[in-house]
Amino acid sequence: MGTSISFGKFFLPGPTEVDPAVLRAMDRAVIGHRTSDLSSLLAEIDPMLRRIFRTERPVYVSSSSATGFMEAGVRNGVRRRALALVNGAFSERFRDLVTACGREVEVYDVEWGGAHDPEEVERRLRVGGFDSVTVVHSETSSGVLNPLRQIADAVRSAEHRVGEEILLLVDGVTSVGGGLVESGEWALDWILTGSQKALALPPGLAFGSASPRMLARAETLPGRGQYFDLLEFDRYWKKHQTPNTPAVHLLFALKTQMERIEAEGIEARAARHQAMARRCWSWVESTGAAHGLSLFAPEGARSLTVTAISLPTDLRGTEITAKLKRRGYTIGSGYGKLRDQTIRIGHMGDHTMEGLNQLLTELEEVLGE
């Protein structure tokens, strides 16, 4: 069955297309999760995951979607009150999780399509009373990339001023494994992603890395539960195990894909993502513009993995996606309230410039119909 699966026409901004070799890796007998075989597998994966997260810290593997590890960020990292940076659907989810876990939240709201201003982040934090910040690096709903490094600097600076620890909790769902996210250098306190985005794995796994002070705070927070308790993850990580029964077949797929990513090289992978993003933007600004299309995110704040494209009022996003579908191509319609006024292309994971060019050619034909 695997050999008949094609590749190169599925450009959703997640789940992304999975290479047939990675799918085939799952067609394997189950193994016990407390065996040396599984520990060996996790031990092999570990340094590769850390290279992707660009950190010396452990990267934990959760059998859940990324939202589970978003919740882990809140349960282990927010003591009483967080500043939530909101500029799209997923940063709204992060905000909602803070209150869903019984904490207080203040929102620094930016309209969909905009990025957050690091200076404003610092200004708000300096008022005091915040112990954490939630932010989405690449907003999959709008194609906006937040200036994460500068936001991290702003948080450190505010922390220093108010003399209180403020943890930075980052949703890196469509950024980690696409662009280079310097989790270590930027000293992110919690950075998470899901398997089915830039890592081009089947959905069902989440990955996250915590700073030492994040773990220290977790120790002081009651009611963390068990499934998303980072101290449990850390304890088992030391044994190359997971706290609970993992989705073993997804780990088989993970190993195969990590090896493929290593073979390409992390920097080369990031360069490919950058090149695909630039190609997509320039296409929208030339060919697309001739049909009334424009980039939804402003220059300097565009995701390297997801491009949201604004449509003229006489074009409906769902019509375009349907027409492409009939040609065998899948892209995303707009997200939520942007459903009909935008379309979204996920140019990440294992997609190539050649594949992207073919998609754009098809899209041009659809626009000309």
Place this chain on the structure above:
Amino acid sequence: MGTSISFGKFFLPGPTEVDPAVLRAMDRAVIGHRTSDLSSLLAEIDPMLRRIFRTERPVYVSSSSATGFMEAGVRNGVRRRALALVNGAFSERFRDLVTACGREVEVYDVEWGGAHDPEEVERRLRVGGFDSVTVVHSETSSGVLNPLRQIADAVRSAEHRVGEEILLLVDGVTSVGGGLVESGEWALDWILTGSQKALALPPGLAFGSASPRMLARAETLPGRGQYFDLLEFDRYWKKHQTPNTPAVHLLFALKTQMERIEAEGIEARAARHQAMARRCWSWVESTGAAHGLSLFAPEGARSLTVTAISLPTDLRGTEITAKLKRRGYTIGSGYGKLRDQTIRIGHMGDHTMEGLNQLLTELEEVLGE
């Protein structure tokens, strides 16, 4: 690759062996989780899951291990204080989850190998102050089956006496899909299982069904979070969706396995499990006894899916499992503190009487070495 995977020699008490046809079902291109294709798949699965849970209530599908849905039981079902019935490693975990989620717990402790006495359950509850009970139906660590129906009756009776609502939260991990668990008739408030036990699926999914009063209580409990919020599961279940990105490939496997289970029939499946259990017990009491083996669980309280076998002092469990391994067979060593004094056979899922007999023949030879 799939065609070369054999079946019939892997008797761990979980994960259980997965049929090659179910593994092959995962070798398929990913689909978006907000598509009509995925909703159709969940809609097809839904009545089959309810037949397995023997309830008219919805059965929710979680991309997590069963422990995640154990935690869901606590976060959505325990208001302030639970009575935890403990008689093994997994009921200890359920107990620990109550406190890990910031609730109080009182323990009704029975030694490993024993079952709980429904009358004692009622006696303890009548003192008052409990809003919930946690219980493990089939203790995978000891092979003990608790008298769930009678315990449910005892809880109802105590509830009636003290005039306070007491929810019954049940871990059905090695029972649902093996024996007949009458979730509806016994009015269980929360009953959960994992994919990799009697349902013989790859690990990574959990299933659970909640009573209306469980959902009503959840509404009154703050801090439920999002990933294990049963109200979210219920809201999305109505649309044949899941609240978060599911492990899509595990859902492909689920559909294939549900169809296989339907083809056999739920009652026939339960009868097969019962027959395998009886065969295993009688073997231990005859052939096994000649080598000093005995059943760890007492008569009338034996799991239909997992048999724990006590060894004479001159035999070590880990030696037996290693010898079987060299013959290509896998069974479980004892769990935790029973590691060397017991061995465990998982006779569940898709195993057959013929396969079990072959295993027992091998085991007899190993004992004679």
